[in-house]
Amino acid sequence: MNWHIRKFNIIAPIYQLFFSYQSDYYSEKIKENIDYLNLKKGSKVLDLGSGTGAFAKGWQNAQFKVKAADAAPAMIKKCRENGLDCIEADLLEGLKFEDSSFDIVTAAYLAHGLSFEERKKLYKEASRIASKLVIFHDFGDKENLFINIIEAIEGSYYREFIKSVPYEMESFFAEVEKIKINKWHNWYICKVDDRD
Numbered sequence: 013m014n015w016h017i018r019k020f021n022i023i024a025p026i027y028q029l030f031f032s033y034q035s036d037y038y039s040e041k042i043k044e045n046i047d048y049l050n051l052k053k054g055s056k057v058l059d060l061g062s063g064t065g066a067f068a069k070g071w072q073n074a075q076f077k078v079k080a081a082d083a084a085p086a087m088i089k090k091c092r093e094n095g096l097d098c099i100e101a102d103l104l105e106g107l108k109f110e111d112s113s114f115d116i117v118t119a120a121y122l123a124h125g126l127s128f129e130e131r132k133k134l135y136k137e138a139s140r141i142a143s144k145l146v147i148f149h150d151f152g153d154k155e156n157l158f159i160n161i162i163e164a165i166e167g168s169y170y171r172e173f174i175k176s177v178p179y180e181m182e183s184f185f186a187e188v189e190k191i192k193i194n195k196w197h198n199w200y201i202c203k204v205d206d207r208d
């Protein structure tokens with residue numbers, strides 16, 4: 013297990029303290045955007061880097077069929093306790109899902125924690141597995157000093173990421189749209205090439 017995953021394994025119990033708040037917030041945002049995105053309830057969703065399962069729970073609450081995946085065993089345990097179907101998988105090693113096997117692939121706060129080379133793997137895998145959309149919930153391009161300090165302590169790629177989204181995603185998807193979720197966060201809605 014690399015240091016990035018080990019770090020999440022250690023902080024899983026702390027993450028769990030925010031699960032209810034986070035999943036309620038995500039549920040509200042999903043409800044607000046579901047019609048605009050023309051998403052059908054009952055569609056299959058794969059949530060990557062699920063952590064304790066807050067984003068996945070939001071989709072499950074909105075009646076989607078959800079599978080969660082994470083690489084940190086302690087996160088997976090919490091995710092299952094939170095009522096999600098969660099598997100252990102490291103996306104950097106390639107995911108064992110068939111092409112187009114989910115309608116939608118989602119990932120919240122996963123991309124900015126990865127290096128550019130790792131993000132390219134994420135975009136490639138997500139676009140391979142999704143048949144319609146990939147949705148990234150992550151930081152927007154407005155820099156925030158407080159987030160900057162926290163993310164620097166965490167050793168994430170926050171500053172590099174916010175400077176190159178959504179442009180860095182464009183070569184992996186047919187279309188990328190940005191939806192403002194709040195002052196500091198966006199959804200990056202990535203349409204997958206029609207493979208039919």
Ligand SMILES: C[S@@+](CC[C@H](N)C(=O)[O-])C[C@H]1O[C@@H](n2cnc3c(N)ncnc32)[C@H](O)[C@@H]1O
Nearest residue numbers: 020061062063082083084087102103104120121
């Ligand atoms: C910042 S947390 C976000 C958790 C959750 N999506 C949320 O919004 O609360 C990032 C998660 O991504 C997972 N992760 C990081 N790198 C990963 C990888 N290569 N494969 C799978 N999961 C990964 C971590 O274990 C962690 O649970």
